Amino acid sequence: MKVAEEAAPGLRRPSRWLDLRGRHEGAWAYALNRLTAIGLIAYLYVHLGVLSLLAHGPSTWNSFLATTKAPFFTALDAVVLLGVLFHSLNGIRVVLTGVGVAVRWHRLLFRSLMALAAILFLVAGLLWSIRG
Amino acid sequence: MTAESVAVDLEVLRYRPGEGSRLENFSVQVAKGTKVLDALDAIWATLDHSLMFRRACHHSSCGACAMRINGRERLACVTQVAEAAEEHQPIRVEPLHNLPVVGDLVVDVAGFFARMTASDLVITRSAEPELPVSVDPLPASLSLRQVVVPEDLDRFIRFESCIECGICVSVCPSMAADDGFLGPAALAGIHRTREATGDATESAHLLALADGDGGVWRCHSSFECTASCPQAVDPAGRIMSLRGQILARRWGRMWGR
Amino acid sequence: MRAGFGIEKRSTTSWLWQAATGILLLPLLALHLIANHFVVAGGERNFAEVAACMGNPAIVVLEVLFLVVVTSHAMLGLRSILFDMGVPTRWRPALGRGVAILGVLTVAYGIWLTITIIR
Incomplete structure (x- = not known):
């Protein structure tokens, strides 16, 4: 015997959207949408904070740019782009099905949009490497 | 037990208000091809009379035995023990989420x-109370509408x-x-x-x-x-x-x- | 009111605004990413390039529009996430106002920064 959960096991728990055991792709889409939303909101403020360096003049901004060549920043850019692509394309599914369009094909719609996200990510990587 | 019976291991969420919750393990013998609800019935009948769970029809018509089996919401009366055991050993049985638990697997609906x-x-059709209660053949005067099955049956939910x-x-x-x-x-x-x-x-x-x-x-x-x-x-x-x-x-x- | 469920409508247009700002964001964000990060050597503009870029009024208008739309979308999302964290109903109006103020401050900061760069 072991303690499984705290008292009143069936009561509401707001964090339950993160518990994806036994769930289908719709719940995964919702949870990932939330996670990317939280990440993108955080990134919005990081981005705005970084842009404040522009107010300090050319030397501050240009020396900051030199530090962004580090692999860490490229990796961060890739993560942000993945988040943006997932959130945007899943958003199209949420809006379309949310007004009654393609409701019966929501799974196919989700899979197609995620395939498109993967293609766009690869294209972006290709552009990134060509541009240098 | 007959030769057709199999041993089943289950871990069942036990809960009583004020006592907290825990998973309790049970092993029961059930007939081959049986359902999770039958295994719970066997636990109740042979091992622990205090186990609380709800059931009625045993054929997925009443909805009473809905519970979480291996983390997925299902009707225990139509969930095969063999399939559930293949997914997870022992079979984990828990009450539904988002409804207050009264005790063990019973939620307050x-x-x-x-x-x-x-x-x-x-849900009850308004015509139903007017139907004859006797087992005599329906009177000829009672016209029953012909049921037309639509061609796109999958949309007819x-x-x-x-x-x-x-x-x-x-x-x-x-x-x-x-x-x-x-x-x-x-x-x-x-x-x-x-x-x-x-x-x-x-x-x-x-x-x-x-x-x-x-x-x-x-x-x-x-x-x-x-x-x-x-x-x-x-x-x-x-x-x-x-x-x-x-x-x-x-x-x-x-x-x- | 039946069985405790009413027809009050305090926040039912939020979903529509979230959807509308989301749709608007698709072209605005694509434009922002391509114009500012993909067609630029090294992925970022140096100070002189930023200043030259912000000298174009059309770009300034588009960037400010992008800021307003992205902040609206973010604040509606943030509000929804906070509400879903089990916040008591009586706190929701105050929390909603707090998120709205954060949005206004964010846009004000962005506009201040834009003006500072243009100057």
Whole structure:
């Protein structure tokens, strides 16, 4: 015997959207949408904070740019782009099905949009490497 | 026990108010090809008379035995022991989520039915009480409508299929977060009642209820209710359809129609 | 009111605004990413290039529009996430106002920064 959960096991728990055991792709889409939303909101403020360096003049901004060549920043850019692509394309599914369009094909719609996200990510990587 | 019986291991969530919860392991012998509900019956009959669980019809018509089996909401009466044991050993059995647990596997469904009442759904057909109670052949005067099966049968989903099992409420991420949400079953009920009623006032009230704070806009489009419904009621499809109807009404009002 | 479920509508247009700002964001964000990060050597503009870019009024208008739309979308999302964390109903109006103020401050900061760069 072991303690499984705290008292009143069936009561509401707001964090339950993160518990994806036994769930289908719709719940995964919702949870990932939330996670990317939280990440993108955080990134919005990081981005705005970084842009404040522009107010300090050319030397501050240009020396900051030199530090962004580090692999860490490229990796961060890739993560942000993945988040943006997932959130945007899943958003199209949420809006379309949310007004009654393609409701019966929501799974196919989700899979197609995620395939498109993967293609766009690869294209972006290709552009990134060509541009240098 | 006959040669046809097999040993089954289960871990069942035990809970009593004030005592907290724990998983308790049981091993029972059940007949081959049996269902999880039969295994629970065997535990109750042979090992522990204090085990609380709900069941009635044993053939997926009453919805009483909805529970979480290996983390997935299912009807215990139609879930094969062999299949469940293949997924996870021992078979884990827990109560539904998002409803208060009364004890062990029994949840308090009062809130669920309060929502169903709000939807004004009457599942019993109005013609039923008029049918003869005797076992005599039906009188010739009683004309029965011929049932026409539509060609696109997969789209012909009757909400009356709802067995009010509460699975859609357990799987819904919005239900987990918001006490004021009407939930998938009640919103699907509103959709169905609006289809059936000829009363314009009733229909408008129900649409306003669906458009209210506890209504369709709280849904996060996870479609878990539709994916998990054992009766193919498609609550998510009906929620999306209600949204379309609300938008059409708002659009009409904007242009004074 | 039946069985405790009412027809009050305090926040039902939020979903529509979230959807509308989301749709608007698709072209605005694509434009922002391509114009500022993909067609620029090294992925970032140096100070002189930023100043030259912001000298174009059309770009300034588009960037400010992008800021307003992205902040609206973010604040509606943040509000929804906070509400879903089990916040008592009576606190929701105050929390909603707090998020709205954060949005206004964010846009004001962005506009201040834009003006500072243009100057």
